[in-house]
Amino acid sequence: MRTQSLHTVCEEAGCPNIGECWEAGTATFMILGDVCTRACKYCAVAHGMPDKLDTDEPRRVAETVEAMGLEHVVITSVNRDELADGGAKIYAETILEIGKRMPQCSVEVLIPDFKGDKKALRTVLEAGPAILGHNIETGERLHPHVRPGGRYWRSVSFLGASKKINPSILTKTGMILGMGEKKEEIYQTMSDLRDAAVDILTLGQYLRPSFQHIPVARWVTPNEFADWKRVGELHFGFKHVESGPLVRSSYHAKEQAREVEAGPAGEIQEILEADMAAPAEVVEYERLVQIELKDAPRKPS
Secondary structure (H helix, E strand, C coil): CCCCCCEEEEHHHHCCCCHHHHHHHEEEEECCCCCCCCCCCCCCEEEECCCCCCCCCHHHHHHHHHHHCCCEEEECCCCCCCCCCCHHHHHHHHHHHHHHHHCCEEEEEECCCCCCHHHHHHHHCCCCCCCCEECCCCCCEEEEEHHCCHHHHHHHHHHHHHHCCCCCCCCEEEEECCCCCCCCHHHHHHHHHHCCCHHHHHHHHCCCCCCCCCCCCCCCCCHHHHHHHHHHHHCCCCCEEECCCCCCCCCCCHHHHHHHCCCCCCCCCCCCCCCCCCCCCEEEEEEECCCCCCCCCCCCC
16 A cells, blocks of 8 residues: 555544454555545544545555455545545546456445535446445534534435435445434434435444544443444344444445345435535635534425
């Protein structure tokens, strides 16, 4: 990876499971650079204006996957809101390049919301990933405060739209607990996600990257994580829930790709809030600037 000038979210985001996953033949590559156009309050990845798009990156990622002999690879990225398609074409080319070199290697993508662009979502899905992931991160109330560059219902419905386009592709999302959410809000978020027919849910403990990020509101016990797994699978019908203090989006990803069967489309199938600006996002003088608003819009009627 060093010789190919590539980035992994395992390192950039300080994942606690890096050793276990790499030992198991799984790695998560972060494409589209290492500078994000959004500034989520929980994320360790640098934010600002990214460098020029690296169109050769798909080839180098595929070569590295082959050299490492990986069995499952997760492709994620920073947000690239300054690009017309948010980087969807690079995602698709990366999936296809890996497929050419390592057809036995399953590919999972963890994508941004592409500002609700259905065409960009379709571009990624048509490349044929095994799993389409997009993280909701938290419930509706906290969403505009901790993830000001996104929108809650845009993210929920983005996953539902994926199922409408290709229901055979697994959908996956993740929540971070310990940022101030209430238990009833976790429950409601699970319900919303199942309305979008999300197959796989991950739940993990928030770990504060630095003093510049929001503080930890509470430490969730292992027993509570186990309870949420039971609620998600037995009550809501998620195909699989990976739940534990150190669980992150890519944890046990290879097993999920091989063992979980995709379900049909759900109630939510169209992208919501695609034409609405995020609570703290304005574009001015060709620079993306984060601002904070006290009041965020609620669920669309």
